[in-house]
Amino acid sequence: MTKINEVDLSENGLNPNNLLMLLLPFWTPLTPPMGICTLKSYLEPYGYHVRTADGNTNPKLWELNRKYFDTLKEFIPVDKQGNFYNIGYNVLRNHLMAYINNRDQEKHIELVKILVRTHYYCDITSKQVDVLDEILKSFYSILKMYILDLLEQEKPRYLGISVFSGTLAPSLFAFQVAKEKYPDMKTVMGGGVFADQLTMGSPDFDYLVEKTPYIDKFMVGEGYNIWLKYLRGELPEQQKVYSIKDINSEVVDIACRILPDHSDVNVEYYPYLSATGSKSCPFHCSFCNVSKFWGEYRQKEPKQTVSEMLDSYKKDKAQLFFMTDSLLNPIIDNLSYEFRKSNTRLYWDGYLRAAEPVCNIDNTLLWRRGGFYRARMGVESGSQHVLDLMGKKITPELSMRAISSLAYAGIKTTVYIVIGHPGETEEDFQKTLDMIENIKDDIWEAECNPFLFFYTGQANSDDWSNKRKLLYPEWAREILISQTWIYDGEPSREVVYDRVFRFVEHCNKLGIPNPYTLQETYAADERWKKLHRNAVPSVVELEDRDKYIDDTEHVQKLLLAKQNDDIEEDFDF
Secondary structure (H helix, E strand, O other), X not given: OOOOOOOOXXXXXXXXXXXXXXXXXXXXXXXXXXXXXXXXXXXXXXXXXXXXXXXXXXXXXXXXXXXXXXXXXXXXXXHHOOOHHHHHHHHHHHHHHHHHOOOOXXXXXXXXXXXXXXXXXXXXXXXXXXXXXXXXXXXXXXXXXXXXXXXXXXXXXXXXEEXXXXXXXXXXXXXXXXXXXXXXXXXXXXXXXXXXXXXXXXXXXXXXXHHOOOOOEEEEOOOHHHHHHHHOOOOOOOOOEEEHHHHOOOOOOOOOOOOOOOOXXXXXXXXXEEEOOEEOOOOOOOOOOHHHHHOOOEEOOHHHHHHHHHHHHHHHOOOEEEEOOOOOOOOHHHHHHHHHHOOOOOEEEEEEOOOHHHHOHHHHHHHHHOOEEEEEEEEEOOOHXXXXXXXXXXXXXXXXXXXXXXXXXXXXXXXXXEEOOOOOOHHHHHHHHHHHHHOHHHOOEEEEEEOOOOOOOOOOOOOOHHHXXXXXXXXXXXXXXXXXXXXXXXXXXXXXXXXXXXHHHHHHHHOOOOOOOHHHHHHHHHHHHHHXXXXXXXXXXXHOOOOOOOOHHHOOOOOOOOOOOOOOOXXXX
């Protein structure tokens, strides 16, 4: 076994062989943190002691999250509350950053007002900003105690934090707390934030590196081999940023068996376990960054994926899995066949693309009997014009047939809509509303998001480079660290957000849910059962880990279906 090649640091109060890996709030809980848990699995056989800590499940911190949004909602007019939480997280993450960088109270109050105005298109008062600030004051007080307690327990030589857009400010705060307490501790930042908000090569990335002397190293991209080589002293110590280019683009073979080690985290906080059958995506949609971040598309053998999921089930007793794959289409048939051969039934949820095979009910029934639980569909728009602009290579009609075919099999359908893609007109938007109405009973959940623009990293970033515009004033950069860029064209941001509010209102009238809480999810599942005889079990049923569920043998081909069953084409990727 390889040990860290370090001098004895015991006089500094740190354990030279210890690593502490963290995830901090707020990252909407779905699965235990896969990144840090798989790093633990990968590094420990080489002789390193890795402790993982999931601050994202701290009940006191989540109570303050609830309090923040409940309070903010009181300040926002009802007609501006459409998609309240999705939009609100952008306000919260920037407010969290503004709070820890507040050096001028007058500027701080002005900035928080701008945050609210540019998302809800209404104004709040200075006193209301003060009320929200008090909540964040409590948040950071509790977070500091949480961080110091972990550091005192572990005294790690290395602190690694997996960072996402919503966790950036608390993560930077944690790094500062760690460096103040233990100046000799090596602090390392990685995570999904480098896939979008802080893409390597963007001005924001360079600015972050410059403004964070309390972070020793940045690791961009798949971290397994970067971490290992860094710990072994095989990377230049004077270098602050490491990426896969620094290790000759060596990524771990996807066939390498790395199960998340959940021994340090409480899996019962989460409705799902996580699993992966492939990485990256064979498509290059204009607004997406997956293929640029993860590189070439690659798959595991289906037998291996199923075997890993069964092992995770035996260990953690959860039947419901979230597949982290960007796209399940290329592997869904073989996964279903493998699960059908298994003696244990698991249920799995993941992203699916509208395609002709999805429109065939023989296929969707096979998938349902194989445990496919929920299809997350990037439908994006009901307008062919917008879909062509996106490079989606699908049609609204194809999406509708695919969604209905999945619903017929009882598989829950989540429809994702992007509102305000460059070039979207009011007529395009109306077509999206019409499409949703036409298939309302076949949609379990409809979630819309305003088009997000990043400085770089998206498939069309170069084409849009002359349309970049800062959302917030130049003086806000030092406060927010990471700037928010928008597309300066049609439709305007205000029009986009008005359409978002109208979309949510339209779905509410149609009775289509967009559940946020467990109670709302339960209500959505009950609606689904009433609409579809082949409906999958509810999340509440599957959360009971003392109970084993297998309803797949009861799935039937119903006489009421009207489908085009003569399509037997293979997937064309």
